[in-house]
Amino acid sequence: MQHASEACSVTSSRDVLIVVLDKVPSVEDLDVIIAQGEALHAQLGQDIGVLFVVTSHVSGRPNEGLRQRLGHLRQTANVCCVATVIESRGFVAAIVRGLIQALRVLPAKYPGKTFRTIDEATLWMGKYVSADRAVLRRFVEELKVDRAPSQSHLAM
Numbered sequence: 591m592q593h594a595s596e597a598c599s600v601t602s603s604r605d606v607l608i609v610v611l612d613k614v615p616s617v618e619d620l621d622v623i624i625a626q627g628e629a630l631h632a633q634l635g636q637d638i639g640v641l642f643v644v645t646s647h648v649s650g651r652p653n654e655g656l657r658q659r660l661g662h663l664r665q666t667a668n669v670c671c672v673a674t675v676i677e678s679r680g681f682v683a684a685i686v687r688g689l690i691q692a693l694r695v696l697p698a699k700y701p702g703k704t705f706r707t708i709d710e711a712t713l714w715m716g717k718y719v720s721a722d723r724a725v726l727r728r729f730v731e732e733l734k735v736d737r738a739p740s741q742s743h744l745a746m
Contacts, residue, residue, distance in 0.1 A: 593622050599733040602630050604721040606639040610733040612647060617655045624663065637670040637700070639719035641711060643730050645737070646678040671718040672702040673711035 593600040597613035600623055607627045615623070630638050652660075701718070705711040708730055712723040 593626060594736070595619050595622070598623070599737055600626050601729055601733060602626070602638075603725050603729050605630070605634055605636065605719045606641055606715065606721040606726060608641045608643070608726065608729050608733065610643045610645060610730060610737060612645050612737055614652050615656070617653075617659055620656060620659055620663075624667070628668065631668040637668050639670055639715050639721070640667075640672045641708075641715065641726060641730070642672065642674040643708065643734070644674065644676045644678065645734060667700070669700045671700055671715055673715050674702070674704045675708050675711045676704060676706065 595615075597615045597619050598609055598611045600607065600609050602608060607623070607630055609623055627638060627640065703711075703714055705714070708727050709723070712721075712726045715721070715726075716723065
């Protein structure tokens with residue numbers, strides 16, 4: 591169960607859906623993320639954890655459709671927890687944190703928390719999911735490497 595688009599990559603490990611974001615996802619990307627989460631939930635027969643990793647080179651702004659869809663998702667998802675890692679710093683990180691905080695104003699049926707590192711996020715998620723922390727970290731790093739822009743033009 592994997593998906594990759596211009597904005598994000600999605601995979602899973604045990605009972606955790608892992609989403610690495612380079613750009614603000616489109617509504618279509620979000621629908622794919624939701625579908626993969628629902629498929630994992632159906633396969634396991636239990637609520638799942640979601641680990642969002644916002645890379646240091648994230649770009650874009652969420653539109654109203656995306657905000658509405660995220661708000662609806664907070665009420666209906668088969669999720670036991672959501673951890674968001676924001677790797678960027680400065681202005682971009684402030685925008686992302688602002689979006690996440692605005693969504694947290696809406697009630698959700700699951701706990702959510704924002705972190706600076708994958709290790710902090712997976713430690714917290716350990717209260718809710720059975721996925722191995724080291725495996726989650728490895729999957730995230732592999733997705734980030736796969737998403738990295740080609741370095742071949744720098745070799746000249």
